[in-house]
Structures are given as structure tokens and as C-alpha cells.
Amino acid sequence: MPTDRVRASVxxxxxxxxxxxxxxxxxxAKAAGTTEEAVLEELREMKAEGIVRKFGAVLRHQRAGYTRNSMVAWEVPEARCDEAGRIFASRREVTHCYRREPMFLGRYSVFTMVHFREGEGAGFLEELADRAGASGYLVLTSVEELKKTSMEYF
Known part of the structure; x- marks a missing residue:
């Protein structure tokens, strides 16, 4: 059975x-000073505990042609936030979806990140607003990436 030291190292x-x-x-395993089986066992345990969600490739979206990236603040009535969030999150163009409090500028409660290739997305936000019952939205377009890293917890 892996130790706490193995878990932290892995x-x-x-x-x-x-x-x-x-x-x-x-x-x-070699870098952690343990066996491959111990690493795999630890990963299975961390997945079962909900600590590890998944392993996957990280796509560099801009290099893949997704150059239109925007945060969208949605004006959604409080009673519709959960349903609107589900609608937003169901779309492949949406990578992040959050409800925030207090409301931004007193009216925007749900925030999404959307990604498109050049020439794509015409009408997308209007259609999504209609489906989600949003009475308005504010598009904050990325113009320059100043920092983007993954959080390091250990």
C-alpha cells in the first residue's frame, strides 16, 4: 500500500x-522512488476519492486555430441560473461556466469562456442567450495572454 510520501510525490x-x-x-515511479504498480494503485485510489478527475492531452487551442476566445458575462435571472448554466455547459464551444456572486455590474451572474476559429460563431451568442433565457450579455474578448499556467498544489 502506498504511503503518504508516495501519494505526495506522485x-x-x-x-x-x-x-x-x-x-x-x-x-x-522511478522519479518517486517507488514501483509502477504503486503509482497506478495510488492513482486508482485518488480517482476513487475524487482527487484525480481525469488524464488527458492538453490542446494548445490557439495553435489549433481557435483564435477567437472570449469571456462572456450573461444577464440571467437568479431563478434561471442553474438551468442556464446547464444549457451553456452543454455546448462544445464553452470550456468554462461559472455562477458568480455578487453579480458583476449588478446584472451579470453567469460567466462562460467560448472559443471559435476565425469566421466561426456568427449568431452563436444570440442563439445561446435565447435558449438560456438570458436578457443580455457582455463579451470580453482576449487580446493578449499575460499568464496561463496550471495550479501546482504540491
Missing amino acids: AALLQGDLPLAERPFAEV
């Missing part, structure tokens, strides 16, 4: 990129 090592190797977890 978690710290997996915050970054997986080693590009035939057996990446064996490489993680």
Missing part, C-alpha cells in the same frame, strides 16, 4: 506533463 510529479515514454508511469 501528485507532485503528475502536475506537469507525463513523460513521453513507452511506460510513462514507470518513469514517474
Whole structure:
């Protein structure tokens, strides 16, 4: 059974990129001073506990052609926030969806990040506003990325 030291070491090592190797977890195990099976067991436990949600590739969206990225603040009545959030979150163009308090400028309660390729998205926000029952929205377009990192917890 892995120890707390193994858990902390595995978690710290997996915050970054997986080693590009035939057996990446064996490489993680070597760096953590344990076995590949211990790393996999620890990951299974952390997944079962809800600590680890998933493993996946990180797509650099701008390099993939998704150059139109905007935060959208939605004016949604409080009674509709949960339903509107589900509608927003169901769309593949939406990568983040949050309800925030207090309301921004006293009227915007739900925030999303949307991503499009150049020439895409015409009419998307209007359609989404209608479906979600939003009476208005404010588009905050990214003009320059000043910092973007993943949080390091260990």
C-alpha cells in the first residue's frame, strides 16, 4: 500500500506533463522512488476519492486555430441560473461556466469562456442567450495572454 510520501510525490510529479515514454508511469515511479504498480494503485485510489478527475492531452487551442476566445458575462435571472448554466455547459464551444456572486455590474451572474476559429460563431451568442433565457450579455474578448499556467498544489 502506498504511503503518504508516495501519494505526495506522485501528485507532485503528475502536475506537469507525463513523460513521453513507452511506460510513462514507470518513469514517474522511478522519479518517486517507488514501483509502477504503486503509482497506478495510488492513482486508482485518488480517482476513487475524487482527487484525480481525469488524464488527458492538453490542446494548445490557439495553435489549433481557435483564435477567437472570449469571456462572456450573461444577464440571467437568479431563478434561471442553474438551468442556464446547464444549457451553456452543454455546448462544445464553452470550456468554462461559472455562477458568480455578487453579480458583476449588478446584472451579470453567469460567466462562460467560448472559443471559435476565425469566421466561426456568427449568431452563436444570440442563439445561446435565447435558449438560456438570458436578457443580455457582455463579451470580453482576449487580446493578449499575460499568464496561463496550471495550479501546482504540491
